[in-house]
Amino acid sequence: MLVPGVSRMTAYNDIIAAVSALRASDANEAETRFKVIDEVVMRVLGWAKEDIHVEERVSEDGKDQFLDYLIQTAQTSILIEAKRARVDFTGLPQTGRAKLKGSWLRGDLQKAVKQARDYGRRKSVGFCAVTNGDGWII
Numbered sequence: 001m002l003v004p005g006v007s008r009m010t011a012y013n014d015i016i017a018a019v020s021a022l023r024a025s026d027a028n029e030a031e032t033r034f035k036v037i038d039e040v041v042m043r044v045l046g047w048a049k050e051d052i053h054v055e056e057r058v059s060e061d062g063k064d065q066f067l068d069y070l071i072q073t074a075q076t077s078i079l080i081e082a083k084r085a086r087v088d089f090t091g092l093p094q095t096g097r098a099k100l101k102g103s104w105l106r107g108d109l110q111k112a113v114k115q116a117r118d119y120g121r122r123k124s125v126g127f128c129a130v131t132n133g134d135g136w137i138i
Contacts (some may be wrong), residue, residue, distance in 0.1 A: 020087035036133030089135025
């Protein structure tokens with residue numbers, strides 16, 4: 001949902017500036033979520049607050065973990081695993097589709113993709129995404 005009187009382009013520019021500031025300050029994941037990812041989810045993608053669930057419990061083998069975002073409507077479900085702005089998303093394949101293997105999938109990014117995949121399986125979610133606010137893998 002866009003704020004009345006604020007264009008989508010203004011929202012994009014605000015988000016780009018926020019990502020740059022977060023990287024420069026080495027901000028944590030919570031700051032990245034609050035200042036960028038929340039804005040993308042609501043202002044750019046237009047998801048309603050009532051469809052967004054945060055920090056939902058995922059339990060398996062007696063271990064509790066918490067996913068960052070679970071967005072659900074009657075027709076759609078998407079899980080978003082958020083990472084701090086400085087997590088390296090460079091070197092992503094430039095194609096619309098890529099296998100979840102290869103030299104681009106390494107380090108913190110590989111862990112995040114596997115984490116989102118595993119949460120998505122446990123919650124039977126239609127789509128999973130990983131983001132640092134700037135790069136998105138779905």
